[in-house]
Amino acid sequence: MKYVDEFRDAALARGIAAAIAREAATGRPYHLMEFCGGHTHAVSRYGIPDLLPDNVRMIHGPGCPVCVLPVGRIDDAIAIARQPGVILCTYGDVLRVPGSGRVSLLKAKAGGADVRMVLSTMDALRIAEENPDREVVFFAIGFETTTPPTAVAVHAARAKGLRNFSVFCNHVLTPAAIRGIMDSPEVRDLGTLALDGVVGPAHVSVVIGSRPYEFVAETYGKPVVIAGFEPLDVLQAILMLIRQVNEGRAVVENQFTRAVTPEGNWKAQRLVADTFDVRSGFEWRGLGSLPDSGLRLKEEFATFDAERRFAVPGRAVPDHKGCECGDILRGVKKPSDCKLFGTVCTPENPMGSCMVSAEGGCAAHYTYGRFRDHRLAVS
């Protein structure tokens, strides 16, 4: 696979790892947050911690759209799916996330709701066309990467005159989340979350460009490196962040130049702007309600808006008792700090969303990395 395999090369990895070890040998710690779940996944799956010196610590960030979706929105989706005649379509990632009473969309499906996994908004549209007497709802979730395909679908539905298609919109905006972290008491006041730099989103930035992250460097003085999701990309970004830290610089750098420009994809951005309005506030798990952090369909697409078409409970629901997802998403706790991790909470019986998505901090650590906890315990 061209442009994939090259970026997983073990020999090159050893070279970068050596450079990191060399350049990080300053006696100080480096606390680097990988914002994206994609990075979290790459770090765990490829065993990147094994290649890093002990003083370079990776902190999982809130960049997993499945993980940050509050329980109440899952409940809403389940409520829609259970209405007679509804086919609820969504991406596979979200099917196993537990809502209230540990009921997930998968369990609702087993209970009779017509829930279908799709790989693309085009599939949801096709299902709507094939089932004119059913209500097809696309449960849209995702960051800026995933939002333009939803916009395309809404426009296509309007063009086709589909009356049985709507979108339950949960698209959220990454800069708002990073601002949420930076403004959190742990970072600003308590200092309990030491943060020396941020590995910035890859595919989000393909769409919105690198510019929207400049406030991180400018306002908060933290270096950012936009990085691809292959393991060499991540290693290189870590090295670039260490260099900025060592040099006392704080700018936005772009490691993922092969697909990211400062401006991003204007066509996609314009389409999104034409389709959605920014919500004044939207609830993020772990970060609370963040201003200007979520999207909803514009008034002119009201008939395609499932929130206006279906009665949903719309209740704010607290996380499961004992689940530390919120703190883990803010980076203030590690998965293994959670008492439920690996005992009560596992991927088969997730208590929180971080244990569901392959990009959630808890799932990534459990699935790929938990042997390290035991190694530490005996060493």
Add this chain to the structure above:
Amino acid sequence: MKYVDEFRDAALARGIAAAIAREAATGRPYHLMEFCGGHTHAVSRYGIPDLLPDNVRMIHGPGCPVCVLPVGRIDDAIAIARQPGVILCTYGDVLRVPGSGRVSLLKAKAGGADVRMVLSTMDALRIAEENPDREVVFFAIGFETTTPPTAVAVHAARAKGLRNFSVFCNHVLTPAAIRGIMDSPEVRDLGTLALDGVVGPAHVSVVIGSRPYEFVAETYGKPVVIAGFEPLDVLQAILMLIRQVNEGRAVVENQFTRAVTPEGNWKAQRLVADTFDVRSGFEWRGLGSLPDSGLRLKEEFATFDAERRFAVPGRAVPDHKGCECGDILRGVKKPSDCKLFGTVCTPENPMGSCMVSAEGGCAAHYTYGRFRDHRLAVS
């Protein structure tokens, strides 16, 4: 089972059989038609021919409502069943009757049509109430016995305000069929169908009484004995007919006095009269179109009339080539006269409706009596 077992008593049967043998020992043959399929079934199932002398010959009549239904009406029912959203309910007897291309309702069901067997019109109504978004059609077939329950259902549907229930009406009238036989060239002109008397309907007469058959005696000079469906009832009726013949009498006698009166069930008759109109003509398999022989829903029940609600092909379709059902229903041929009997045509692969219903002449003979053909062949 009181009022059942007593009428199946073997010792009594031997007594009646002896009386028949004694009284029929006149050197002349007795050709007696059992009009009803119920009698045909009893004759075959209990082995009544084994109890009769050779000169008493039973002729199967047209009294099987499944058998006399023309192929075109089966096709119409299948066409209705195949319309999207339709649930077609009917009695089990008719499910295996082959329509055009040997497609039966059962095959249509296997092909995806929603065809359901019911035991009562009440079940069909319940299905309509339980499925408000489906069209429930009751495929009504049967003689005067079965017509009043259909009428009750139509009135109940109106009372309940059911808008998704209708009746595909194929109810027919027995006196018209008997007249058809009596007027057939074989009886009137050719003399190829010798007929010395008729065993008259039991349960039909429960509803309409014995009086409607008096024309048979009066107009055509043939004795009639209304008889129950238990084997002793049939034997006794045979004896009563032989006595009338021997005495040169031709009247309507009633063997089934425990449930039949001359007048019948006035309540049921009134309800039928209030619900249905007599069709000017209706096609009978074997007998052609008979005047005043079928019923349809009255104008005031038009919304419950499937023939007005659904487009049906309404085509007259000839019987399967080689099938002698028509002649068998008129009594001019025996099942074993059909070249297809037992070779090409069996209950598993019926070519005609007479091979389907347990009351059809061919099915009754095949299922219960075909060993007699072979016994004759070797003796």
Add this chain to the structure above:
Amino acid sequence: MTDRRLFTRKLDLARGAVDMSHGSGGKAMAQLVRELFAAAFANPLLDQGNDQAAFDPPAGRMVVTTDGFVVSPLFFPGGDIGSLAVHGTVNDVAMAGAVPLYLTAGFILEEGFPLADLKRLVESMAHAAREAGVSIVTGDTKVVERGKGDGVFITTTGIGVVPPGVAPSGERARPGDAILVSGTMGDHGVAIMSTRENLSFETDIRSDSAALHGLVAGMVAAVPDVHVLRDPTRGGLATTLNEIAHQSGVGMLLREAAIPLKAEVAAACELLGLDPLYVANEGKLIAICAAEDAEPLLAAMRAHPLGAEAAFIGTVVEDSHRFVQMETRFGGKRIVDWLSGEQLPRIC
């Protein structure tokens, strides 16, 4: 290392439901197998947890048989699909005159099926197997999407061993042989019918579902040379006798009055227009033996609780047409033909 370590939370057997993950081959499936099936069926062969069970072959001819069970409803008066899946296959083993030893069980579960119901029928299955003295030594579980199955289907395979000198088989009926049945006909089918929504009637009839190997053991001890043994399940006595007549190239002559029938079964059949000779049994057998063996065989049958009402119902005759005929109670004669079409679907 205990299971607790592998499965952090116990299956919710009270309120849970089957979902697709229970058939995925992953940990959810392993847990279902461990906490439900393996717990209920526990025996040394199964406990090994391999994909197959290994055993030393017994002395004697072996028999193997398989049946799928799709009965609807899953729970019925006198049994459920679990006990039926054991009895049905134990009986097909027993009909070879054999002693049943091992069963295998394949489950096809429909997404959404309540685990509480699954537990109930798995435990019923385990109970039936224990009663019959057979071990369920290996199995398999698949899950299909909602609307692609019907709760639970179970396929069981049975393995048994035949005592020396015993070799009943469907082609061994000979003219002159006696035809015996072990008890009343049609109980199972009527019990199932009584539960069907569109038929529902009230009766005390319960399914006769039972394991017949004990009865058979007594029979082959008394008459090792029994010619044919067969359980008249789907299609009832009539169809099963026709099968045998066809296999052996003979005819049969039955006496209707001799065929054991419960009054309520007769009444239910009258009501529905059915012939009880075509109604399914799940705890009855047909035995055909030489005329001179009929007495001792009947005695052996009646000595067993499941054969208390055994009866001599007819005789094998020569007939190139292979007709099964019957003298009716009424004094006439008729054919008792194969079932054609269906009397009632999904009775086993």
Add this chain to the structure above:
Amino acid sequence: MTDRRLFTRKLDLARGAVDMSHGSGGKAMAQLVRELFAAAFANPLLDQGNDQAAFDPPAGRMVVTTDGFVVSPLFFPGGDIGSLAVHGTVNDVAMAGAVPLYLTAGFILEEGFPLADLKRLVESMAHAAREAGVSIVTGDTKVVERGKGDGVFITTTGIGVVPPGVAPSGERARPGDAILVSGTMGDHGVAIMSTRENLSFETDIRSDSAALHGLVAGMVAAVPDVHVLRDPTRGGLATTLNEIAHQSGVGMLLREAAIPLKAEVAAACELLGLDPLYVANEGKLIAICAAEDAEPLLAAMRAHPLGAEAAFIGTVVEDSHRFVQMETRFGGKRIVDWLSGEQLPRIC
């Protein structure tokens, strides 16, 4: 007397469809069994037409195994549910080191299923059985109403005999043992996925569905003391190794670079965000043996066409946590855990 006399008209295998009468136990069912199943599977045991097959037990330990097959779609690149139902069960027999002898087959058919499709897959099944040298000796057919099944489900049970001295079993992996696989991973699952309407992608990958007993025969001849044999079907290599680790109470250490993988399988998994180690195989096996047996075992595997790409992929280690770990191609280390949830439903 010929069949013609019993069945007056041949089944319409070109245009007919399954209906409820085919499961009723009556003549329609007898005809389906006769003209389709018995014709395709013909062998002396089956031909007897009894409800069970009787055979003389072979010398040696016997194994029995059962699997249900519910794969969707029924026909896929490289096979169909019929051949799969033979291969899958032959392989579970073979994984005991055994020679497969007999199969039983239980069919659950959905009303309306085209007889032409049924014929195609029954013939494929018969072909697969012939190729594998096994006889389908007894079977069963049930029919469920439309919407209560999904075309065809098949449950097969296999019986085989183990050569003396051979006793592979899931609890016999020991620290230091070598872990081998017989070829590339994930082909079957990717072939199935490529046909799914909502995934559909184009690839030349075909299912690896194959009977492995020939390969196994060569292996146990070379190394009778092979410790573990198992086919990594549902849940793939990862889950199967975890099962073994759990059964044996050991850990494992794999080398990602050593695991054979077709480039197209890797690409398809990349596209779908799947891990090929969790994707099903139907013609591959895992073998675990003492370190000193690894060379001759690998040689024996490579000598067979189905083991040409066999590879030594890792080592059994002591680990009270029973973790299966892997050195990634990239140089890091990670756990290779049980499959949790489902990667893709109905692959077998």
Add this chain to the structure above:
Amino acid sequence: MCLAVPARVIELLDDDRATVSLGGVKVACSLALVEGVAVGDYVIVHVGYALSKLDPEEAERTLALLAETGTGTGALPPAA
């Protein structure tokens, strides 16, 4: 198709229905087509509806006649 059975009314239900019994098997049936039916009466039941009452005296008369006929002493039943 005209299958009907004589069953004993054992309980009157609302909605003009009754439970009837045939040889111990109980089933519900409609009384919409008959009048004046009481518990203990026998009715002829067809497709879930009672079509008429059964007259026990007439039944006895018929059976008596059948018995007599067998011995050659029976008179004919009256013309309808």
Add this chain to the structure above:
Amino acid sequence: MCLAVPARVIELLDDDRATVSLGGVKVACSLALVEGVAVGDYVIVHVGYALSKLDPEEAERTLALLAETGTGTGALPPAA
């Protein structure tokens, strides 16, 4: 959730769609969000949509840098 792969465009289809290939596996994807895509281009594909073209020269530059870095000679990439 943001999973995306670089795939080569091998055929332009109507409806603003294309067939792309990743390691020999072909799949259809939408071009509704990109402009000026030609056969032979590499695109980043996410949930069935091409999000952008991939710049081969930049990819080469990154790989070159990675190689140099390993030997300690690499310059830093430019600030964005």
